[in-house]
Amino acid sequence: MVRNQNTIKYGQLVSKAIGVVSNQRAREIIKQRFGLEDGERKTLEAIGQKYSITRERVRQIEEAAFSILKKSDSFNLFKPAFLALDNFFTQEGQLAREERLLSSLTNQENPHPERGAVFFILTIGQPYERFIGTNQFYTFWANSKNVLSKAERLINFLIKDIEKKKQVVPVDYILEITKKSAPDLSKKALFSYMDVSKQI
16 A cells, blocks of 8 residues: 655654664764754754764764664665655656645645655655755756756757747647657656756
């Protein structure tokens, strides 16, 4: 039975899983880095200042905690979350704008521990990858390395076609011309590609 992604208690999964990390300071650092208690993700710098250690040391502690977790049986607790993430990405064409991804999976629009838990699961899971925002794209997550080039090609194709029109075009027109460039791309995936683009 596949669980609905909105019924998964991501925070509870993460809380149980990080219990395997025996070092209390390492657990606290993970909680702060991902906003697992208050929804506010802290920077390496801010955490380093709190504990009087370098940001590099914070990163090392975080990586060591990830390594412990990935090697433990507790990592299996994330299977339902990974399945929900994979289903979400499949529907969205293998990528999703970070803000929409976090709010869709948690039903939380503002910083919240559940959003932090999803961010943590994405960070520790494979093959999820975060793409930092650029001039062309908003920050987004993907579960395929090839999707960025696919999205870039489609967006560039759409931009060139729309620019030729020199006017606002209806969504139906975009759907129609997308079939020429990417006939197997679903409507939902197209909207996801457009959502990550700053140019359309």
